[in-house]
Amino acid sequence: MATATTNGSKVIKPDHQADRKHMIFTQEHEDLRESMQAWVQKELWPNRNEWEETTWPNEVLTRAGELGFLGLCFPEEYGGQGGDYYYSLVRAECMSYTGSGGLNMGFVVHTDMVLPPIEMLGTEDLKQRYLPSAIRGEKIGCLGITEPDVGSDVANIRTTAIRDGDEFVVNGSKMFITNGARADFIVLVVKTDPEKTHDGISLLVVDLRDETGETVPGFTVSRKLEKMGMHSSDTAELSFEDVRVPVENLLGEEGKGFYHIAWELQSERMVACAGAVAGAQRMFDRTLEYAKERKAFGRSIGNFQVIRHKFAEMATKIEAARQFTYATAWRYANGEYPVREISEAKLYTSRIACEVADECIQIHGGYGYMKEYEIERAYRDVRLNRIGAGTDEIMLEVIGRSFGI
Numbered sequence: 001m002a003t004a005t006t007n008g009s010k011v012i013k014p015d016h017q018a019d020r021k022h023m024i025f026t027q028e029h030e031d032l033r034e035s036m037q038a039w040v041q042k043e044l045w046p047n048r049n050e051w052e053e054t055t056w057p058n059e060v061l062t063r064a065g066e067l068g069f070l071g072l073c074f075p076e077e078y079g080g081q082g083g084d085y086y087y088s089l090v091r092a093e094c095m096s097y098t099g100s101g102g103l104n105m106g107f108v109v110h111t112d113m114v115l116p117p118i119e120m121l122g123t124e125d126l127k128q129r130y131l132p133s134a135i136r137g138e139k140i141g142c143l144g145i146t147e148p149d150v151g152s153d154v155a156n157i158r159t160t161a162i163r164d165g166d167e168f169v170v171n172g173s174k175m176f177i178t179n180g181a182r183a184d185f186i187v188l189v190v191k192t193d194p195e196k197t198h199d200g201i202s203l204l205v206v207d208l209r210d211e212t213g214e215t216v217p218g219f220t221v222s223r224k225l226e227k228m229g230m231h232s233s234d235t236a237e238l239s240f241e242d243v244r245v246p247v248e249n250l251l252g253e254e255g256k257g258f259y260h261i262a263w264e265l266q267s268e269r270m271v272a273c274a275g276a277v278a279g280a281q282r283m284f285d286r287t288l289e290y291a292k293e294r295k296a297f298g299r300s301i302g303n304f305q306v307i308r309h310k311f312a313e314m315a316t317k318i319e320a321a322r323q324f325t326y327a328t329a330w331r332y333a334n335g336e337y338p339v340r341e342i343s344e345a346k347l348y349t350s351r352i353a354c355e356v357a358d359e360c361i362q363i364h365g366g367y368g369y370m371k372e373y374e375i376e377r378a379y380r381d382v383r384l385n386r387i388g389a390g391t392d393e394i395m396l397e398v399i400g401r402s403f404g405i
């Protein structure tokens with residue numbers, strides 16, 4: 001807000017360029033944002049096109065580990081910084097500026113989907129064995145829920161882990177696994193009691209590679225999958241044939257894996273919301289620049305009322321999505337388990353990010369369809385938000401059922 005004095009009266013005018021700091025973030029969060037954004041701009045953004053062809057190199061994670069970006073919210077005894085949950089949101093927002101949805105996804109799987117359940121549910125031994133090297137970025141994790149025949153219907157997964165002495169013997173396959181082709185270990189959702197549905201599910205931490213990088217006996221990356229977007233990320237189908245896993249690698253309680261993974265998904269969805277909103281803001285900003293520069297019929301296209309109103313609509317949706325995300329994150333960080341609101345936020349932010357991508361392509365005209373303008377990649381990448389981490393339809397089911405119907 002800018003204030004000025006005219007003829008003795010106080011005139012208050014809006015300052016649309018003023019920084020808008022949200023109440024959930026402290027100066028420390030903003031400091032992280034500044035240093036992480038500088039890293040993203042200098043070391044990640046310039047490589048985005050190359051990594052679309054090659055997928056992102058593992059060194060990105062090691063470098064992030066060196067800079068302290070992987071352990072932001074983990075306790076110091078495992079190499080983390082012991083920060084609060086909001087650091088995860090800041091990180092996800094910064095990663096949306098890499099220009100590479102695939103890198104962002106691979107990164108977030110490691111930091112926000114794989115490591116939190118180990119920290120929350122793991123024994124001291126598991127934490128010591130997996131967290132420090134993963135926080136240094138030396139070991140990469142992936143998460144295995146989805147299977148070739150089962151995605152949304154998690155209670156009916158078919159991968160089994162049957163107890164044999166001091167080991168579980170794992171058989172089955174997992175589908176669409178981000179980081180699957182490169183990961184050193186996996187948080188694997190398995191049936192320890194195949195006769196049961198929800199109460200037969202458990203989580204295991206499974207080594208996929210030995211110290212030399214060779215895959216462990218019985219584990220294979222059966223296929224690397226070609227995708228519509230997220231090209232810089234590797235997505236794989238994984239096969240487990242009599243893979244032997246020590247019982248000490250059980251994560252959380254046996255038979256309670258369904259509820260454990262449902263908990264993990266809440267935090268993952270919040271981070272996805274923050275990433276979706278930041279991604280939408282990035283697309284908006286780039287397109288606004290374009291609309292100011294591009295001329296048609298003797299004026300900037302942004303000066304046509306119909307285009308101006310598109311920006312107004314997008315800005316309103318982005319702001320509503322941002323406020324909803326932060327308010328829900330605040331509740332989550334303060335000990336509530338607001339599953340309904342997280343599901344609503346995941347549904348809303350995913351939808352508006354896709355709508356914004358579509359409008360931004362439209363405003364770019366033919367150039368929007370060209371690779372060099374970046375927006376087509378964002379359009380392809382962002383479409384995953386309505387499918388991954390729980391589809392729109394599943395979010396609607398969770399929200400609807402929360403009303404007892």
Ligand SMILES: Cc1cc2nc3c(=O)[nH]c(=O)nc-3n(C[C@H](O)[C@H](O)[C@H](O)COP(=O)(O)OP(=O)(O)OC[C@H]3O[C@@H](n4cnc5c(N)ncnc54)[C@H](O)[C@@H]3O)c2cc1C
Pocket residue numbers: 109142143144145146149150151152153175176177178179227230235384387388389390391392393394397
């Ligand atoms: C690029 C990419 C990366 C991924 N990364 C991972 C990963 O790292 N780890 C992992 O475990 N998974 C991963 N996934 C999988 C993702 O989480 C699933 O694709 C998603 O959960 C949906 O499961 P599905 O594809 O089997 O679809 P299905 O469950 O078969 O659903 C198909 C359609 O039916 C609808 N549907 C299903 N059930 C209902 C219902 N009850 N009511 C109404 N509609 C319903 C769905 O909404 C959807 O529209 C990834 C997927 C992709 C595409």
